[in-house]
Amino acid sequence: MFGLFGNQPKLPESWKQMESIQELEVADQTSYNKPVVLFKHSTSCSISSMAKSRLEGDTDVNSPEIYYLDLLAYRDVSNTIADKYGVRHESPQVIVLSNGQATYHASHGRINMNDLKANAH
Numbered sequence: 001m002f003g004l005f006g007n008q009p010k011l012p013e014s015w016k017q018m019e020s021i022q023e024l025e026v027a028d029q030t031s032y033n034k035p036v037v038l039f040k041h042s043t044s045c046s047i048s049s050m051a052k053s054r055l056e057g058d059t060d061v062n063s064p065e066i067y068y069l070d071l072l073a074y075r076d077v078s079n080t081i082a083d084k085y086g087v088r089h090e091s092p093q094v095i096v097l098s099n100g101q102a103t104y105h106a107s108h109g110r111i112n113m114n115d116l117k118a119n120a121h
Contacts, residue, residue: 009043011068012059018067019074024081027067031097035120037066040078040093048092051111055094058113064096064120096120 011017018024018038027036039055042048055066071078071091082089085097090107096119097103104119106112 009068009070012056012066014059014063015039015066015068018069018077021077021080023067024077024084028084028097028100030065031101032099035064035096035098035103037064037116037120038069038081038093038095038097039066040069040071040081040089040091040095042091043070043072045091047108051092051108055111055113055116062117063113064116 016023016027018027024038027038030036039052041052059066069077069081078089081087081095085095085102087093087095087102087105092111093105093107094111094116095102095105096116098120104115106115
């Protein structure tokens, strides 16, 4: 299944689509080698669309690894993230994982690539 409406979103090449608990586990394990970012996006929210556009436009070779989650289509993964990392669900939301722990999170208008780069080092 590719998203709630049957089509896969166009994402920057460096972003990874997360659609299952198993893919969340891959992101978690990757965070032991380097910090990763979970980006929880609501495809029906204009604020979330603006945050996604900002991140896409600011993605470059120095950006952290980003795992994109369509939280409407994969609500179980979103709920697992909140439970596993102890970060209250918001949308849109970014969570930096390092060594299997949430080390930074932001939502809504506070989401920006500069902060992600600074906190995913």
